[in-house]
Amino acid sequence: xxxNTKYSEQELVSQLLKQNDQAFxxxxxxxxxxxxxxxNQIISNKEVAADVLQDVFVNIWKKIHLxxxxxGRLFTWMLNIARNAAIDKLRSRPYxxxxxxxxLTENVNTITANSVVNPQQNDIGLKKQVxxxxxxxxxxxxLSYFQGFTHExxxxxLNLPLGTVKTRIRSALTQLRTML
Amino acid sequence: MNIQEYISSGIIESYVLGLALPEERAEFEKxxxxxxxxxxxxxxxxxxxxxxxxxxxxxxxxxxxxKIWSAIQQSATRNxxxxxxxxxxxxxxxxxxxxxAASIILFLLTAYLAYSFYNKNRQLQAKIDRNDSLLNAMTTxxxxxxxxxxxxxxxxxxxxxxxxxxxxWDSTSTDVYMVVKNMPKLPSDKxxxxxxxxxxxxxxxxxxxxxxxxxxxxxxxxxKADAFAITxxxxxNTGGPDLGQLQSMGKTKL
Numbered sequence: 262x263x264x265n266t267k268y269s270e271q272e273l274v275s276q277l278l279k280q281n282d283q284a285f286x287x288x289x290x291x292x293x294x295x296x297x298x299x300x301n302q303i304i305s306n307k308e309v310a311a312d313v314l315q316d317v318f319v320n321i322w323k324k325i326h327l328x329x330x331x332x333g334r335l336f337t338w339m340l341n342i343a344r345n346a347a348i349d350k351l352r353s354r355p356y357x358x359x360x361x362x363x364x365l366t367e368n369v370n371t372i373t374a375n376s377v378v379n380p381q382q383n384d385i386g387l388k389k390q391v392x393x394x395x396x397x398x399x400x401x402x403x404l405s406y407f408q409g410f411t412h413e414x415x416x417x418x419l420n421l422p423l424g425t426v427k428t429r430i431r432s433a434l435t436q437l438r439t440m441l
Numbered sequence: 442m443n444i445q446e447y448i449s450s451g452i453i454e455s456y457v458l459g460l461a462l463p464e465e466r467a468e469f470e471k472x473x474x475x476x477x478x479x480x481x482x483x484x485x486x487x488x489x490x491x492x493x494x495x496x497x498x499x500x501x502x503x504x505x506x507x508k509i510w511s512a513i514q515q516s517a518t519r520n521x522x523x524x525x526x527x528x529x530x531x532x533x534x535x536x537x538x539x540x541x542a543a544s545i546i547l548f549l550l551t552a553y554l555a556y557s558f559y560n561k562n563r564q565l566q567a568k569i570d571r572n573d574s575l576l577n578a579m580t581t582x583x584x585x586x587x588x589x590x591x592x593x594x595x596x597x598x599x600x601x602x603x604x605x606x607x608x609x610w611d612s613t614s615t616d617v618y619m620v621v622k623n624m625p626k627l628p629s630d631k632x633x634x635x636x637x638x639x640x641x642x643x644x645x646x647x648x649x650x651x652x653x654x655x656x657x658x659x660x661x662x663x664x665k666a667d668a669f670a671i672t673x674x675x676x677x678n679t680g681g682p683d684l685g686q687l688q689s690m691g692k693t694k695l
Contacts, residue, residue, distance in 0.1 A: 280517070289506050289509065289510075293501050293505070294500050295494040297499045311502050315505065333487060337457055430460065431450060434458070
């Protein structure tokens with residue numbers, strides 16, 4: 262199962278709609294490392310992250326007919342499926358319970374003040390870029406993007422007015438954009 | 442707010458990264474339909490996120506590709522409305538397929554055998570019925586031939602006719618039987634007819650076709666007979682004998 266053909270996003274979508282195994286092979290070979298990276302930034306445990314990756318591909322496969330190219334690129338759509346799946350896993354009861362049984366040093370994704378305030382030394386990629394933002398922005402991106410908290414939840418956690426959370430997240434994002 | 446302010450407001454980033462609220466998303470999609478430059482800015486940001494994600498790539502564990510593919514196929518089989526991709530090395534579905542194919546073949550074979558046994562049985566039954574009636578006729582014939590009350594009249598061919606037959610006449614029961622020894626085939630509109638002659642008066646004892654085998658034929662009863670005669674008549678004759686067509690004759694008294 263490996264392919265040498267190079268598909269455009271449009272071609273790939275139409276192949277995926279036909280549900281052929283070549284399309285899956287291509288999708289996996291070209292996108293699984295990037296999507297696994299996205300999942301890893303949220304779920305550090307490789308085994309759990311691999312389970313999430315499986316859910317992500319099954320979802321992409323099943324929901325490809327819902328993809329609308331007027332709303333954005335295929336990768337963006339897949340990225341959001343991956344991020345949402347990872348956050349769902351992060352917040353699931355079994356995962357939270359499993360974290361409690363692990364040494365504190367690996368406990369990077371719990372909602373402790375530590376993990377939010379202190380940037381992790383091993384941060385890579387987007388997380389590394391986020392770490393370069395000024396503190397008040399970094400916290401907001403971490404809570405919203407990497408941990409999936411809603412604006413209301415962040416407003417409670419940080420004890421900030423909802424409007425402030427919203428405008429700061431926007432500012433943080435525009436700054437982040439200049440770094441990518 | 443003009444479009445440039447909207448573009449730089451952070452909405453693009455919120456939308457692409459999935460952080461925008463539902464109402465913000467709806468508004469953004471409407472704006473995209475109106476402003477191509479907004480779509481362009483969105484696409485640019487998407488490409489930079491994509492580039493960053495590719496740089497952040499982490500190789501998934503070995504074997505996940507196969508594991509994921511089989512999970513996809515299992516989820517596809519659970520959903521019958523989906524087209525199930527054929528994968529030659531998937532033994533589970535192909536096993537079922539083989540089983541189904543074998544079942545159909547077995548069913549067809551069974552049906553064929555049942556049908557051919559049924560036919561064969563019918564043929565055998567018909568054969569048995571034919572043999573039974575032949576045996577009955579022969580048994581009857583044998584009984585008659587050995588009955589002391591039965592007179593055998595030997596019918597001999599006349600005027601060069603090779604026709605010959607035996608007439609068995611039971612004078613007490615008045616039953617008349619006949620065994621054809623040699624009767625040439627006739628045109629389809631002709632039949633042989635047996636007569637009893639009382640004095641010189643002919644009495645009809647029945648029309649007959651030359652039989653396939655020399656089985657015994659039951660004819661009409663005769664109270665009295667001085668002689669028996671066989672003529673050739675038109676098929677279904679109801680009139681008197683055509684004595685010009687007299688084929689064979691036998692007397693009851695020597």
